[in-house]
Amino acid sequence: MVDGYCDPAFTAVREAFAAGFAAGEDRGAAVSVQVDGRTVVDLWGGSWQRDTVVNLFSVTKGVLAVCAHQLVERGLLDPAAPVIDYWPEFAAAGKSAITVADLLAHRAGLPALRETQPPGALFDWTRLTTALAAETPWWPPGERHGYHVVTWGWLLGEVLRRASGRTPRELVADLGLDLYVGLPASQAHRAVSTIAAPFTPPAAGAPGSELLAAMGAPGSMAAQAFVNPPDLLTPDLVSDPRWRAAEIPAANGHGNARAIAELYGSLVRTQSPLLASLAGATEERSAGRDAVLCGHTRFSLGFMLPGELRPFSPGPRAFGHPGAGGALGFADPDARLGFGFSPDRTITTLHGADPRWQRLVPAVYACL
Template sequence: MSAAPVDGSCDPRFGPLREAFAENFSARGEPGAAIALMIEGRVVCDLWGGHRDAARKTPWASDTLVNFFSVGKAFTALVALRLAERGLLDLDAPAHRLWPEFAVNGKETVALRHMLSHQAGLPAIREELPDGAMLDWERMTSALAAQTPWWTPGVAHGYHVNTFGYLIGELVRRASGRTLGEILRSEIAGPLGADVHIGLPQTEHGRCAEFLWPALLPEKPEGPPDDTTLMKWNTYWNPPGISGAGWVNTAEWRSAEIPSTNGHGTARGIARVYSALAAGGMIDNIEILSRPMLAAAVEEQSFGPDRILERTSRFALGFQLPQDGRPLGPNPQAFGHFGAGGSLGFCDPVAGVAFGYVTNDMGPRWQNPRNKALLAAIYESLAA
């Protein structure tokens, strides 16, 4: 496999990171990607390479945007946490105080904390929805409001792959009168100058990379499924395009707000947000979260068997925490969020690290050799 050109800048100290990024193209099948590393608020590596289209004719550029999937869950959480520290949201109040329609079918005790930590019991919608319904906010939130939890809220956790953003976003909307994407833009991304978006303005669509979605999709189980099988299937495929299949490269998808799933941005933008978090919630006199709220946000909330992923997972309030088999470097204080395909945003406050990685390929989701190589190279460089 021939190497793709890599552009950008990298401090010589982080040569191993540049090499690992280049090897992602030459040895690990990367089609197009970008990385950005900040140390103590200073950009030390800002690289991009490969191509932004399936035909591999258009090079990735410094400002290329791409769908980073669940990396956006952390930004979704940041918006909710900002409202919580202002008293507009309460982590532990029943959600139905703001969302009266939600108080049915065993959800009367569900709180924002349950939603942020994947304990709400609502990873999937049972009602069969037509393709494209994920673009209709009212349709999705109404279905979730009517839903009976798949398990008793608070007694277990399971990754709310695609419903996470609708649940939290509806509380944000009712508490503030604004959408989650609007608040992200005006209160976090805008002030920081971070190129990250939930609900991408039409004017920015021309910068988007084509996401190379797999041609083959899983087949729906034959016959009447048991409840657990139905829950897992519906998590990813009800409505059929909720994970992005068939939609991810369309204008409708890019413009919509699907906060769990359709965030767009650059690696540099992701790293910029995490640079503030690595510094305790403030950088360059711009505070995106108070230090006490950030400390609460990264406390473990759920850890153990995940009812959706069928493996161990570990969550704080909207952030993924390190665990055996999926560390974020050597320091347990690190936190962040992975996205489908291997995209990643995280910070390590101990090492002063803030990092973003974006790709336009659906690589391995759990053990991704590309982001593992990048993580190893960051700490190899720091140790040199």
């Protein structure tokens, strides 16, 4: 049922991973852990093979954030600079003061497009970046924060493209890992589809119920953030060849736990870390009530920080990003830890930790 490598000191992680299959929570999945650049856990199980890849949903945001921080270190991107320094058309509708940091920390006020987009728009980079450049913010930029569910990838991706001359697809490829924004046709045979576990809506007044109600209000900011472009409502969207091949860098990255752990592990290892400074990754830039998710969230420059809505690590300086349905990647600089989890059975959790994290993450920390 479970295959791969596990350092004897981390046997508890193997047991926690196997428990997910025994409980029927996983069909196929992988978990991987690096400590100071050394792989201590690299496991896969169920229907998976060693090289299986899957859609990682918003774990992709953390991958793109690493690319942004690399450009900052190369002097090609300044978080304090106005977006219009890189993307002049973005000045429309009173957005000239929005900074790159505002985009990174979900403070730009652009979590959704008001105008319903036509069929196929989800896969049209130029159409969507043009629409976002013309869009009026939903709140005064910088004054609040709200999770930019899908728009974040197009907003930041366009800035990175203009700053570096390379697309998000190319920047992620430059990382040299088994991670893709736009899965190449040559790798499609390794991809598995996701299946959704049954969803039980929260009771009225319970955590997550406010978000569910907001998403159900046609035309609301929350509804538009999740369902516009309407292609997002396509049944089994993540198995659609157009989805897999497109550049949707907030949500359609493909990879597996090994690649995620390698990425985050490379940021915090002692020798030759991928980034010279982690200040932008660990410093809180947004915190409090999220205008879109209707709960308490925390963000640094491009990364989610553990908090009430998504308590994915006990580390006080941990940073990373979860994905819809349970995928997770994070780094803990104090533990020199990189963690990755990639399932193909998605469990919808509107508030709190995925049930599989509740076993895996404590097991990892207990073994350190």
